Amino acid sequence: MAGDLPKADYCANSRCMSRASETAYEKIRSFILYGEARPGMQLTEELLCEIAGVSRTPVRDAVQRLENEMLLVRSASKRLSVADWSEDEIDEMFALRAMLECHATERAAQRMDAGGLKRLREVNDLLTGAVQKPRPDVATFLEANRQFHDLILDYAQSPRLSKLLPALVEQPVVRRTANQYSGEDLIQSAKDHDELIAAFAAGDQDWAGAVMTSHIRRAFHSFHLATRGSDTD
Amino acid sequence: MAGDLPKADYCANSRCMSRASETAYEKIRSFILYGEARPGMQLTEELLCEIAGVSRTPVRDAVQRLENEMLLVRSASKRLSVADWSEDEIDEMFALRAMLECHATERAAQRMDAGGLKRLREVNDLLTGAVQKPRPDVATFLEANRQFHDLILDYAQSPRLSKLLPALVEQPVVRRTANQYSGEDLIQSAKDHDELIAAFAAGDQDWAGAVMTSHIRRAFHSFHLATRGSDTD
DNA sequence: TGATCTTATATTGTATACAATTCATGTCCG
DNA sequence: CGGACATGAATTGTATACAATATAAGATCA
Numbered sequence: 001m002a003g004d005l006p007k008a009d010y011c012a013n014s015r016c017m018s019r020a021s022e023t024a025y026e027k028i029r030s031f032i033l034y035g036e037a038r039p040g041m042q043l044t045e046e047l048l049c050e051i052a053g054v055s056r057t058p059v060r061d062a063v064q065r066l067e068n069e070m071l072l073v074r075s076a077s078k079r080l081s082v083a084d085w086s087e088d089e090i091d092e093m094f095a096l097r098a099m100l101e102c103h104a105t106e107r108a109a110q111r112m113d114a115g116g117l118k119r120l121r122e123v124n125d126l127l128t129g130a131v132q133k134p135r136p137d138v139a140t141f142l143e144a145n146r147q148f149h150d151l152i153l154d155y156a157q158s159p160r161l162s163k164l165l166p167a168l169v170e171q172p173v174v175r176r177t178a179n180q181y182s183g184e185d186l187i188q189s190a191k192d193h194d195e196l197i198a199a200f201a202a203g204d205q206d207w208a209g210a211v212m213t214s215h216i217r218r219a220f221h222s223f224h225l226a227t228r229g230s231d232t233d
Numbered sequence: 234m235a236g237d238l239p240k241a242d243y244c245a246n247s248r249c250m251s252r253a254s255e256t257a258y259e260k261i262r263s264f265i266l267y268g269e270a271r272p273g274m275q276l277t278e279e280l281l282c283e284i285a286g287v288s289r290t291p292v293r294d295a296v297q298r299l300e301n302e303m304l305l306v307r308s309a310s311k312r313l314s315v316a317d318w319s320e321d322e323i324d325e326m327f328a329l330r331a332m333l334e335c336h337a338t339e340r341a342a343q344r345m346d347a348g349g350l351k352r353l354r355e356v357n358d359l360l361t362g363a364v365q366k367p368r369p370d371v372a373t374f375l376e377a378n379r380q381f382h383d384l385i386l387d388y389a390q391s392p393r394l395s396k397l398l399p400a401l402v403e404q405p406v407v408r409r410t411a412n413q414y415s416g417e418d419l420i421q422s423a424k425d426h427d428e429l430i431a432a433f434a435a436g437d438q439d440w441a442g443a444v445m446t447s448h449i450r451r452a453f454h455s456f457h458l459a460t461r462g463s464d465t466d
Numbered sequence: 467t468g469a470t471c472t473t474a475t476a477t478t479g480t481a482t483a484c485a486a487t488t489c490a491t492g493t494c495c496g
Numbered sequence: 497c498g499g500a501c502a503t504g505a506a507t508t509g510t511a512t513a514c515a516a517t518a519t520a521a522g523a524t525c526a
């Protein structure tokens with residue numbers, strides 16, 4: 001029943017996907033995040049055209065967007081390759097994400113209303129259910145988690161944050177290790193969300209911001225343990 | 234001797250500018266920042282082609298970059314217009330800039346060396362000279378100020394910050410009011426820079442970060458006074 | 467052999483023609 | 497009159513051909 005993962009159709013968050021440059025963006029992005037792309041891999045526009053099934057013009061549009069999100073990088077001689085980040089850059093990404101999500105949470109706390117609280121609770125109920133099964137349903141968890149954070153971002157009412165944050169969240173390094181999170185990590189995430197909702201309900205922006213900072217930094221810590229914690233793996 | 238302002242050639246910070254999409258980017262950007270563009274003004278790709286002197290393909294490249302920097306916005310029906318920010322969005326921009334520049338400064342403090350300190354002092358000597366004249370040389374001040382902050386950003390050694398921050402710094406609202414800064418504001422800026430250098434020399438990242446935060450928030454306050462401080466103007 | 471220049475190939479950058487969409491105008495019908 | 501619909505113009509989106517540039521391979525000469 002929970003077998004089919006969300007493949008490449010992200011219509012929820014993005015545009016209508018009717019235009020060729022949108023499909024190109026989605027397909028190339030999936031190729032990088034979930035496909036056979038590997039960090040440092042050299043790419044050519046023609047290859048990406050085959051992947052996307054459109055001509056070079058919309059592919060170049062998509063490539064520029066992905067360069068901005070730093071999923072693709074361009075060498076001095078204009079050659080494309082899949083981004084390959086250093087450990088320092090990954091750490092930095094988490095640090096920036098913690099700062100910006102904390103800020104977004106503080107803004108959201110100032111603008112939260114009953115409808116928002118209701119929806120946050122609904123989403124987190126779904127998330128909590130996915131976590132508490134004997135074997136956690138990671139796909140549902142990730143989707144509900146994304147919705148929860150998107151909802152907060154919406155309530156932050158900051159176009160600029162809405163532009164900056166998503167590029168820091170959906171990243172190959174995060175996605176690749178998502179399935180390695182322990183059941184306890186997931187349960188703690190659900191509890192963090194509960195406390196966030198309490199902070200929102202109380203209208204306490206400092207409380208909310210602090211919880212969010214802790215939430216992200218714990219994720220960073222889990223990631224650290226999963227990827228670099230033990231050298232026996 | 235200091236009469237000719239830097240017009241539209243920003244080769245220092247940017248790419249080689251030999252390609253048509255680069256010239257398009259620079260010219261359209263200048264049109265928005267220093268030219269006759271007005272907030273909310275409707276634009277057409279053809280008009281931008283005339284401004285840039287190139288065809289639509291590189292213009293569309295440039296437009297996408299400027300959309301990402303939020304200097305241009307696209308309506309639901311894909312029409313282009315010059316960005317017109319609300320007061321809240323401007324405040325938010327300063328808040329984000331303060332956070333990110335503080336973070337960059339802390340990183341730079343950890344990585345500062347003798348050569349960097351030397352160059353910071355040189356640039357700030359130039360800036361201090363421009364400030365202390367009977368009538369401050371605002372153009373020289375702005376250029377030296379930009380170099381000072383760019384130097385810190387370089388030493389932060391964070392590709393992601395280097396991508397995010399510039400879009401928050403060079404903005405029409407900032408540029409338009411730069412000439413309204415009082416002489417005291419400029420002198421205080423130079424002093425802030427002196428203290429930053431001292432913090433860097435001491436290797437105290439918290440001190441440096443705090444000075445930078447204060448520096449940006451003072452700029453915000455000056456901007457606030459200049460634009461919304463008095464309703465008698 | 468090895469270094470440099472030359473030439474061929476591959477890749478990216480630009481212009482233009484055409485398709486798809488959106489906007490504006492005016493007409494028809496109620 | 498007033499609103500829905502149709503038609504034309506304006507604008508954006510896509511494909512393709514061509515130009516410019518970078519890489520790679522090979523030839524020439526010391």
